[in-house]
Amino acid sequence: MSSTTEVPRRGGRYTHAEAILGPELCGRLADTKVLLVGAGGIGCELLKNVVLTGFGHITLLDLDTIDLSNLNRQFLFRKKDIKQSKAMVAAQTAGAFNPNVHIYPIHANIKEPQFDIEWFRGFDIVLNALDNLDARRHVNKMCMAAGIPLVESGTAGYLGQVQPLLKDRTECFDCVLKPTPKSFPVCTIRSTPSQPIHCIVWAKSYLLPQLFGEDEDGTTELDDAEKQGENGGQEIAALRKEALAYRAVRKALRAAETTHDAAKTVFQKVFHSDILNLLSMSDMWRSRAPPTPLDFHAIENHSFVIQEPSKSHTATGGVNGRSSGKPAANGHVNGNAASAPIQQRNGTNAGLKDQRALSLQDNLALFVSSTNRLAARLRAGEETISFDKDDDDTLDFVTAASNLRSAAYYIERKTRWEVKEMAGNIIPAIATTNAIISGLIVLQALHILRKSYGALKIVHLQFKPSVPLGTVNLCPPNPKCAICRDTYTTVLCDPTNVTLGEIIDGILGDGNGEHGGTGRREVSVYEDKRVLSDPDWDDNLERTLESLNVTRGKFLTIVDEEGEWGDIAVALSVLPPNRPADGPSLILPSPLPKPTHTPRRTSPAPTVSRKRSAPDDDIEESEPLSKRPRINGAITVPQMGSPSKKRRLEDEGLVMLSGATDEVDDEVIVID
Ligand SMILES: Nc1ncnc2c1ncn2[C@@H]1O[C@H](COP(=O)(O)OP(=O)(O)OP(=O)(O)O)[C@@H](O)[C@H]1O
Ligand SMILES: [Zn+2]
Secondary structure, X not given: OOOHHHOOOOOHXXXXXXXXXXXXXXXXXXXXXXXXXXXXXXXXXXXXXXXXXXXXXXXXXXXXXXXXXXXXXXXXXXXXXXXXXXXXXXXXXXXXXXOOOEEEEEEOOOOOOOOOHHHHOOOOEEEEOOOOHHHHHHHHHHHHHXXXXXXXXXXXXXXXXXXXXXXXXXXXXXXXXXXXXXXXXXXXXXXXXXOHHHHHHHXXXXXXXXXXXXXXXXXXXXXXXXXXOXXXXXXXXHHHHHHHXXXXXXXXXXXXXXXXXXXXXXXXXXXXXXXXXXXXXXXXXXXOOOOOOOOHHHHHOOOOOOOOOOOOOOOOXXXXXXXXXXXXXXXXXXXXXXXXXXXXXXXXXXXOHHHOOOOHHHHHHHHHHHHHHHXXXXXXXXXXXXXXXXXXXXXXXXXXHHHHHHHHOOOOOOOHHHHHHHHOOOOOOOHHHHHHHHHHHHHHHHHHHOOOHHHOOEXXXXXXXXXXXXXEOOOOOOOOOOOOOOEEEEEEEOOOOOEHHHXXXXXXXXXXXXXXXXXXXXXXXXXXXXXXXXXXXXXXXXXXXXXXXXXXXXXXXXXXXXXXXXXXXXXXXXXXXXXXXXXXXXXXXXXXXXXXXXXXOOOOXXXXXXXXXXXXXXXHHHOOHHHOOEEOOEEEOOOOOOHHHHHHOOOOOOOOOOHHHHHHHHHOOOOO
């Protein structure tokens, strides 16, 4: 076949495309440069679509490798491809569908600094096929900064959504607040669980990080709980003591010779001593059933006996799904041979291995073996281990630990399959949903390329047999949005040489003439959530960008102290490779950026500074920036002053689809 631009577009494989798209757009597609971020469920379908539609230059980026669990719907992958790069394999498979297109696979995280604003500017359009809010927000910001149209998408089970995002024309991804993830009170998780999910969250988000995560004392969460006024001063004090005692077990797990004993040490602390400690707080157990400390040897010897509490105390169901609150027939909680008949009665031993009910001994054995496997990984050099539903060691650990905790609290236990689903926040992915959504992404992309902006819509795939697809008109940008309302500009520089002060002075300019910028004025400068300088604190102005960890791919945001000028977001990019050795270390944009200007009305008799009169500045006033703790030469902002700044600090979590998909929310339990 001949090369892309020379391909005769009429006839052959493009006959239908040309009839639908028209010869002009159809011909133009061969030269269109598209970035596709994510080669998972939506990404595979989407890549197939853009390849068959004839987009000539497709950059496909994904950070992940292929997993067995992807194969049911990510049809570009086969079993032999497991552990290979998704981007590479997808490009290879889909490349064969249309020899006229060029696919450039990249195995990397889209947040890496080399994918800076200049790199984004190299595309005509960006299509997201991602699965997390953090990456979505990042791509949104880069597209807004580079002025490149983006089509955003998401699916959850039978539901899905496609949203075109164009700077200055439509809302951006961050114009509307995303619902924050559901969370549980820390005391429910740490001392009074009443449902299986509480024990699973505890095992996944507390115990596993405590033992195998970063070395922290586990008290930050308790500090926060206290600050937020969560009840239970005595309880929080006990939990604080418990958290500090983790140091000893962490050490045991990392000791050169870790065997059965290290797992036993962990067990003793977590399922015995810590529970005894909690029991000593009698007030806590007045209106709820006190837990039973577990006994390692008794469980191992099949002689562990546990008395279920009386009904009046039982908050939820009994053991293995019994909700009567009556004592188990023999007073045992699946701790001995009696467990086998129970499993058989429930019929849960049939079917897949992962769907088998686990007895207490099974859970103990799984706890010991998974703890040892994880400890061996630490000793082999892995610095930290965090939960991944596809990592058998962590899933086994969370299954066993949550079930042991459930036993101590008389809560129904879960199979490994169920734990995977709950801990992994899994909503079954449906290939057909991904296929429909991918088709809609391409339709919206074609509207953008054709500049048919009036035809653009947010499209929902919804639970309505009569109207499976719902559309919503696009809204204009939120004027308070901290992402798309900023004025973006780019500087090319060598961060090892250029100082923060040079950038600020350079971008503000002298305010005169065609290239004069806005002129010198009082500003604060932020990098993400860090304040780098403000009018009362200029310590960092002489420092190089590199020393402030402000390098390629990052943004400096210049905020006017008086609120008269809009924010300027300065993207940092590298100097051209062919510049002369004695050339400048900083190349400023020309003309300099001129954000919107809204002069303030002058107050008739100002008795306090204008800064004080701005209600949004209350926080700044009560705690001057210059007195805030400085970290790495910068100040971390506890709370930003303006609404737009506050938005930057929103917690991140799972994307909840809005509108027609709201009903999904209740079924999604976001546990971290
Ligand atoms: N920051 C990122 N940079 C590049 N690729 C990303 C980034 N974040 C997520 N992805 C990719 O986006 C894709 C999303 O696909 P999908 O939702 O089907 O997830 P999955 O990991 O393949 O499946 P599952 O989560 O169900 O196991 C994944 O392949 C993932 O690796
Ligand atoms: Zn916005």
